[in-house]
Amino acid sequence: MLSREVYKALENVVGPENITDEPGILDTYAYQWGVEVERAARGEEPSRFGCRPEAVVLPSCTSEVQAIVKICNEHGLRFKAHSTGFGAWGAVSGPRTILLDLRRMNRIVKIDEKNMYAVIEPYVTNAQLQAELIKRGLTHHLHGAGPQTSPLASHTSMCGPGFTSVSTGFSGRNLLAVEWVLPTGDVLRLGSLNFGEEWFSGDGPGPSLRGVMRGFMGALGGLGVFTKCAVKLYPWPGPREWKVGGVAPNYEFEIPPYWRMYVINYPDWDGLEEAYYRIGEAEVATIAMSTSPEGVATIFSATRDEAISRVLEYAGKIQKVIVVLVTAHTEREFNYRVKVMREIIRETGGMDLIEEGVVKVRSASYAEGVRNMWGSAAFRFTSCFQSTHGGMDTTAMALRIAEVNRPIKLKYIEKELIGDDRGEGIWTTSFEHGHFQHLEVPTVYDPTDPESCKGFADYLKECNEADVQHSLGTPFFIIGDELHDWFGSYCNNYQVWLRRIKRAFDPNDTSDPGHYVSSKGGGRDVAL
């Protein structure tokens, strides 16, 4: 329990309304999606309740974050910050840790239309930012976690592929200048921000620190607190008014004039792979992603019942598909892009299932796609899934993950430990002109069934091992000392350098290392 002295010191920073150590309130921070899998992997009873923070504080600005971090340093406490806090990595991983809920830091600080960047605080959500940008004819990269999550969290601290990655890349590619409260409480201003009040670049003269602060996958909150960041913006290919009508669940979106959706089917991966290269190179798509027939059913449905009936309808009619959204600003551009798509489909041997009448697309599905809501559709069948693999490398490699994964997944399906998707369940999205690809394997498990949690944890471990064995890139969930030590041993021991970074910035591991690495190693084994 936190001493009254420390509690008082924290309370002096944020005010009495913005700190709590009430156990029931703290439990709403101890509970996280995915903790049950971490616990199962450690041989503990699966439960979404993990470590309870000593206290939760709600800072409102950078100086308050600094003061809290300094108090933690002075009193030998750890801290963890999260924005919306969605996933195990949003929780504290051990005792004597203060949680900073950054909810009150929710300002869109600046939208620079001319230089096409926006400066945001941690609790601005994807939907909020996009809504404000659309009014200005702009949009940003929305990462796959959903419209209700924080672009700052993803841009600074995770990898962040999204449904529009073919046109907007992934989060790490979209980060510009950053305001960073280091684990010591000092503030570091990265890139152009260090030389004035401009946020247009993440790198200033001299070595870049972006690699240090987030690298490829991000530090998942293990290296201080990011209090502001600038993100790149893109032209919005639609009207400046977002028009959605109807009553839930039957919302209707006024589809802009130069938008067209495709669901292109291929009998095998070869045609699909070629199509990804061609679509990416031609720069004609706003969305280019693949999923299973079940995935197609759910993203284009308004309800679970509709999704179930579509699954039955699609049986045998969908093999390997790319879902593509083409958008344009003018009729001429649109006609050109549609023509290009027609040629690509023809030359790669694809078939547009929308044109064939196999797949029907609700108008709302267009809006859900660009608002990055399709990922949440994976919850529709059972309210619970988690992903395995997650490599972000060449398209050929990503598609190889799907092949390698299938027999592993089928093994666990046969044991009835995970949901049956015939081993076909994937989500893949392309970036870097189609030549790079992210592929993860969404997998249903039952969070209330210990056997299922354990089964999923075992499956995840086997997937990680397969990624090493078949050289399938860096999986999503190489998190924590033990997994980094294991995975690093196959990858030039990168974890040694990661640990040196941690040591240089945070020698006492004040910034919760549980989902990153600890400065000295030998920290808690975290599977997710």
Added chain:
Amino acid sequence: MDGLKDYEKVMSSCVRCSNCKFIPALQVKSQRFSTVCPAIERYNFHAYSGGGKMIIALSLLKGRVRYSDELVKVIYRCTLCGGCDVSCKYFFDLEPLEVISELRVHCVESGAGPMPQHRRWIASIEQNHNPYGEPHEERFSWMPRGVNPRDSSETVYFAGCTPSYRRDEIARATVKILDAVGFDYMVLGEDEYCCGSPMFRVGARKQALKLMQRNVETLKKAGVKRIVTSCAGCYSMFKVEYPRYLNTDFEVLHVSELLDAMVRSGELEFSKDVPLRVTYHDPCHLGRNSEPYIPWEGELVKVASLVYIPVPPKPVRQGAKGVYEPPRNVLRSIPRLELVEMERVREYAYCCGAGGGVKSAFPDFALWTAGRRIEEAKATGAEALVSCCPFCATNFKDALKERGEKMGYYDLTELVLKAMGGAV
């Protein structure tokens, strides 16, 4: 029924995604009006969100925590508006509103709740048949002279406690309209008791059910087949909770539905212009929370590993069947009245702040929430806010006064009466 235990799987399935804090993402048109939950917006800790309360309930059920004064406040600083429920159900098969209601029952039955102000209300209902401590014999003292409901009818106008004792302009306007069109209805007079809502909403379910049972017997004895209310709270009780718990089959109409039907049939015609630019606030209990509860008695049929299909299909109560168009239709039919919409409407409307016992136990929070909604109403350029709920009326009027706003507030019935050339 086993209280919170019945919801253990639901509570354990929350993924803490935070969708419950915002309107459905597809409807977000600005950052300013993107939120749906007043409690999390005002108090910020995750515990205040719909998902947060599901976690608290799970934690209590598993014996991880006990009720503290602070935790009880978290549970009651919630208007039960159901906004979280609509947003959650966009993708999830969960029941945040059901869990929050059950959590309040658990809180009361554990002796920790409700709040002291609620206890006073409950005591008054048991003694005076209204929560306000007012004499029961004065319940219908608002009835205007010259208005004479029938002695008996299959249709009753159930005035409710708040229109009777606090917002009598609504009750008066309602009966004047009904009288003017020659509508066949009766009132219960001294036989009308509180509908039970103030007890039911704060978790005193056993006491509420006793009162509801008494009301059913009274209504049946009077030969009532149809109940008309001008109170959204009474409406939601009769429409949703009475059939759910007492298996009643009364036809239940909100006055806005009745007026809409009369306008469409030509029974109700307007002779006066009402040159006013108004925006309409959807009361939670007339909108999303008035969708009837349809019990599902099927089974989950396993079709593959961990894949279950509900047979027959399980109805999803997502607010789609609330009363949204009737009040709007009536407003649109009033000469020279212009209706402009706020960003958050219908099933994802922002709450007025008064419901769930908040107005009595946490009046500052209630006014704070109303202030947020008034800001949204002002952003439309409307001169007046219109709604169909006496609770919303009281809270908005209090907030408008406190803030020194010029914006007016009208109940739908008041505007209808104006357009008919009458006065309250």
